[in-house]
Amino acid sequence: MSIPNGRFITFEGGEGSGKTTQVQRLADRLRLKGSEVVLTREPGGSPGAEAIRHLLLSGIVKPLGPEAEAMMFAAARDDHVTHVIRPALERGAWVICDRFIDSTRVYQGALGNVDQRLIRALERLVVGDTMPVLTIILDVPPEIGLARAYGRNAGADRFEAEHFEYHQLLRTAYRDLAVQEPERCVLVDASASADALAVRIWMMVSERLLRPRQPIPAPRARA
Numbered sequence: 001m002s003i004p005n006g007r008f009i010t011f012e013g014g015e016g017s018g019k020t021t022q023v024q025r026l027a028d029r030l031r032l033k034g035s036e037v038v039l040t041r042e043p044g045g046s047p048g049a050e051a052i053r054h055l056l057l058s059g060i061v062k063p064l065g066p067e068a069e070a071m072m073f074a075a076a077r078d079d080h081v082t083h084v085i086r087p088a089l090e091r092g093a094w095v096i097c098d099r100f101i102d103s104t105r106v107y108q109g110a111l112g113n114v115d116q117r118l119i120r121a122l123e124r125l126v127v128g129d130t131m132p133v134l135t136i137i138l139d140v141p142p143e144i145g146l147a148r149a150y151g152r153n154a155g156a157d158r159f160e161a162e163h164f165e166y167h168q169l170l171r172t173a174y175r176d177l178a179v180q181e182p183e184r185c186v187l188v189d190a191s192a193s194a195d196a197l198a199v200r201i202w203m204m205v206s207e208r209l210l211r212p213r214q215p216i217p218a219p220r221a222r223a
């Protein structure tokens with residue numbers, strides 16, 4: 001059965017960029033229109049994947065090395081895609097996911113130095129054709145994102161340089177992704193207010209995924 005991937009949207013971006021806020025706003029908007037929306041997140045999103053999430057976030061997996069960690073993320077994603085995302089898309093629901101494959105590409109790949117060939121192979125195995133049709137990358141300077149995430153007003157002065165540099169690299173890796181896959185990934189300046197961002201994202205989603213396709217006009221007969 002072919003799956004309507006047109007309804008699969010993911011949100012990506014650094015810490016405090018506003019992902020969780022905006023997935024909720026978009027879900028609310030779509031639900032107001034009467035659509036079924038499955039709002040989910042990674043790592044986790046299904047009972048099996050949530051169990052693995054605890055392992056990943058507890059630090060138990062870290063000593064096993066970045067490759068083992070990437071495989072654990074893939075195992076969690078496999079459960080999530082199989083038991084939540086694919087069934088929802090098959091019944092025609094919208095699926096909005098807070099972080100997905102691009103987080104793995106960026107955190108484990110670009111920053112964790114896991115070979116991109118391993119990452120792409122796991123992705124093919126686990127995700128296959130169930131690719132998001134639209135990935136919104138919320139782009140914000142780390143000093144703003146970190147201040148939001150930690151509820152501070154000041155900039156990143158309390159963070160050590162290394163910490164800050166990591167978030168700069170993260171931002172660059174996300175920006176590179178948007179350049180590599182412009183059809184799927186849209187970089188959105190997330191320094192605006194949550195309300196302004198929600199409006200922008202709604203316009204983008206309606207424009208790309210809600211507008212009926214224009215029929216191709218038949219060629220005119222020559223006089």
Ligand SMILES: Nc1ncnc2c1ncn2[C@@H]1O[C@H](COP(=O)(O)OP(=O)(O)OP(=O)(O)O)[C@@H](O)[C@H]1O
Pocket residue numbers: 013014015016017018019020021022148149190191192193194195197
């Ligand atoms: N556009 C915005 N402007 C100012 N504050 C915002 C904006 N969007 C979200 N916030 C606030 O910033 C904090 C972080 O937002 P949110 O949790 O949505 O980010 P996130 O990208 O999901 O973060 P994380 O990566 O930590 O999960 C929250 O307190 C939220 O209310």
Ligand SMILES: [Mg+2]
Pocket residue numbers: 019020021098
């Ligand atoms: Mg969040």
